Amino acid sequence: MKKRVQFLALVAAFAWIAVNAFAQTESVAVSSRSALSAALVGSTINVDGDVAAARQVTPGGEVIWKKVRESIDNAGHRHVFARQYLRLPGGDVEIFGSEIGMHYGADGKLSAALGTQFRSFHIANKLRLSSSDVQQVAAAKLTGGLSKRSLGRAMLPSAEITGHKPAVLLAIPSGNDLRFAYQVAVSDENGRSIETLIDADSEAILHASDSAQFGNCGPSLPKTMVGAFGTPQRSDVPHPAYQNPYLGRGLAANATSERGTDFPYEAFVPGYWNTSPDMYIFQEIPPYTNLGFRCDSTRLEYPGYTLFPVKADSGYAQAWGYGRFDDYDPTGGGWHGSAAGDALHKTWQTVSAFSDLGRHGFDGYWGPMQVVIDASMISFPDSTAYFWNTSATTQNPGGPTVYITTPPYNSTLYYSSASLDQIAHEWGHGVINSTAGFSTTTCVPHTPCVGTQLSEGFADVFGQLVEKMYEPLGSGPETSSDWDLAEDVSKIGQYAFSGNRDDGSGHYYGNFPMFDNKLHRLDGADPANDHDRGNMLNVVYYLLSEGGANPACTRLYNCGTTVPTGLGSYGAGKLLFDTLQFYLPSTTTWDTLPNYANFATFDLYSRCSTTPKYDAADKQESVRKAFEAIGYATTNANRTCP
Numbered sequence: 071m072k073k074r075v076q077f078l079a080l081v082a083a084f085a086w087i088a089v090n091a092f093a094q095t096e097s098v099a100v101s102s103r104s105a106l107s108a109a110l111v112g113s114t115i116n117v118d119g120d121v122a123a124a125r126q127v128t129p130g131g132e133v134i135w136k137k138v139r140e141s142i143d144n145a146g147h148r149h150v151f152a153r154q155y156l157r158l159p160g161g162d163v164e165i166f167g168s169e170i171g172m173h174y175g176a177d178g179k180l181s182a183a184l185g186t187q188f189r190s191f192h193i194a195n196k197l198r199l200s201s202s203d204v205q206q207v208a209a210a211k212l213t214g215g216l217s218k219r220s221l222g223r224a225m226l227p228s229a230e231i232t233g234h235k236p237a238v239l240l241a242i243p244s245g246n247d248l249r250f251a252y253q254v255a256v257s258d259e260n261g262r263s264i265e266t267l268i269d270a271d272s273e274a275i276l277h278a279s280d281s282a283q284f285g286n287c288g289p290s291l292p293k294t295m296v297g298a299f300g301t302p303q304r305s306d307v308p309h310p311a312y313q314n315p316y317l318g319r320g321l322a323a324n325a326t327s328e329r330g331t332d333f334p335y336e337a338f339v340p341g342y343w344n345t346s347p348d349m350y351i352f353q354e355i356p357p358y359t360n361l362g363f364r365c366d367s368t369r370l371e372y373p374g375y376t377l378f379p380v381k382a383d384s385g386y387a388q389a390w391g392y393g394r395f396d397d398y399d400p401t402g403g404g405w406h407g408s409a410a411g412d413a414l415h416k417t418w419q420t421v422s423a424f425s426d427l428g429r430h431g432f433d434g435y436w437g438p439m440q441v442v443i444d445a446s447m448i449s450f451p452d453s454t455a456y457f458w459n460t461s462a463t464t465q466n467p468g469g470p471t472v473y474i475t476t477p478p479y480n481s482t483l484y485y486s487s488a489s490l491d492q493i494a495h496e497w498g499h500g501v502i503n504s505t506a507g508f509s510t511t512t513c514v515p516h517t518p519c520v521g522t523q524l525s526e527g528f529a530d531v532f533g534q535l536v537e538k539m540y541e542p543l544g545s546g547p548e549t550s551s552d553w554d555l556a557e558d559v560s561k562i563g564q565y566a567f568s569g570n571r572d573d574g575s576g577h578y579y580g581n582f583p584m585f586d587n588k589l590h591r592l593d594g595a596d597p598a599n600d601h602d603r604g605n606m607l608n609v610v611y612y613l614l615s616e617g618g619a620n621p622a623c624t625r626l627y628n629c630g631t632t633v634p635t636g637l638g639s640y641g642a643g644k645l646l647f648d649t650l651q652f653y654l655p656s657t658t659t660w661d662t663l664p665n666y667a668n669f670a671t672f673d674l675y676s677r678c679s680t681t682p683k684y685d686a687a688d689k690q691e692s693v694r695k696a697f698e699a700i701g702y703a704t705t706n707a708n709r710t711c712p
């Protein structure tokens with residue numbers, strides 16, 4: 071179901087040699103400027119004028135720290151993230167896997183610096199491949215006999231050097247050394263793009279995965295706005311507020327003279343008051359083709375996207391010819407607009423929730439949000455949804471987009487847009503990608519890939535958080551009292567993942583292969599499915615909200631580890647949301663996450679200038695125990711006010 075395409079994309083990734091990532095990094099956790107100056111390895115450039123790290127000169131060049139992002143939270147705390155680079159005659163080269171977050175209080179004082187850095191910088195290979203040749207070489211590797219031998223097929227049927235994205239030279243960890251490697255995107259003639267990591271000496275492909283499959287699909291944009299209506303997909307869900315298209319189930323839509331009389335409107339919500347993003351709902355238009363070849367199989371089969379046509383007054387969803395509630399009437403009624411209405415409605419709720427949490431849209435800048443209702447995804451057993459942030463240089467709907475696929479006729483699921491936690495999960499990926507952006511480039515082999523596991527786990531938590539903020543209590547459809555993910559997509563009571571159910575050796579969801587939710591570090595071997603492993607964060611969120619012990623503690627023998635005080639679903643969710651936004655570096659792992667969360671909890675929630683002082687000791691203890699309950703202990707003592 072959801073996020074499935076990401077999984078497939080990872081299956082498509084491959085490697086000829088393994089990179090032993092992060093073998094020689096060390097963790098840094100300090101809380102004073104002088105300690106930070108002493109700890110940092112390398113000079114600081116544009117990081118903080120008062121942080122004076124020692125110069126570090128290697129045989130190849132100088133090591134420097136450069137700022138990569140900065141944000142200010144609601145309390146006025148500043149968060150600056152920096153990475154190590156090698157300063158070489160040809161330019162600065164990022165040392166991949168280094169990142170430290172420096173966190174300043176409202177008074178400007180450093181409160182914590184947390185992250186990982188490298189201490190030795192021996193480059194084990196030569197920089198033989200020049201940047202101007204990288205795309206040619208990578209394209210040959212991905213289309214040639216070497217690719218065929220390894221994969222049984224060529225990664226790309228053909229390749230074209232579009233050059234829209236220059237190759238980036240990195241120093242990546244390899245055992246106790248570093249190696250030069252290029253990160254480069256190789257495109258075929260139809261715009262499909264493969265993100266590739268290639269050794270700068272041996273020319274071996276170290277990593278390759280789809281990054282943009284939809285480059286050639288371009289919709290038109292709307293002109294004027296009028297009102298139109300969407301309806302819920304589920305007949306058992308009330309849909310109030312027809313009157314208010316912004317707050318209810320309805321759609322705001324665009325009138326265009328070209329539309330037929332049945333579908334005179336297009337789905338679009340414009341931003342207003344500069345405090346909301348523009349939202350667009352697109353529909354794939356014929357010819358429909360298979361996943362991954364939709365826009366690139368042959369030049370004769372170019373589908374595109376159009377803004378979704380919505381009926382002026384479409385009424386309730388009905389059972390169509392397939393004997394289920396369907397968004398499409400094959401007998402001639404055409405598209406109904408229910409999935410589009412739900413998608414827009416729930417995207418709106420997600421944005422509102424993020425706004426309440428202090429974030430301006432998914433990206434922090436009210437960036438536009440797009441949803442595509444896919445007409446055909448025939449290789450998929452059920453409805454799926456996934457987030458894809460294609461390059462800004464590709465055509466629309468390039469850029470941040472949630473794709474929702476149609477379920478097949480015999481599906482036990484509705485469209486994924488029937489479920490708020492599903493839609494919020496996908497936009498949660500947008501939050502993650504524009505903040506911590508957990509590293510996946512060196513996830514070789516890609517299973518298990520910790521960065522992807524953490525991404526799925528946090529996206530699930532944010533999905534649950536938004537659902538609990540915007541849906542009423544209760545255990546029926548579109549209510550919020552459960553701890554299950556994507557339960558509203560199901561027609562027969564199934565769930566995809568869950569923070570408080572022990573599914574033993576696995577459970578079925580729709581027609582997908584079995585999911586096997588992991589509730590603890592030792593709950594079985596690492597599975598191929600990153601969502602299963604990411605489910606451990608759903609357990610953390612549940613325990614941090616409600617208190618208590620791991621739902622599977624009897625079989626895990628850890629019922630003695632309990633969260634003493636639940637913080638409530640909002641308090642726990644906001645704490646995890648803030649931890650991600652402001653404290654987690656891209657290099658976070660399951661092992662280091664509890665330490666970051668603990669530091670973040672004190673920084674974000676202590677009140678040391680009040681009387682009496684508040685150390686947030688209760689929150690720190692709950693965070694500590696919630697992670698301990700999934701098998702990740704932090705040995706740090708609780709932090710206290712000075």
Ligand SMILES: [Zn+2]
Nearest residue numbers: 073499526529
């Ligand atoms: Zn996901």
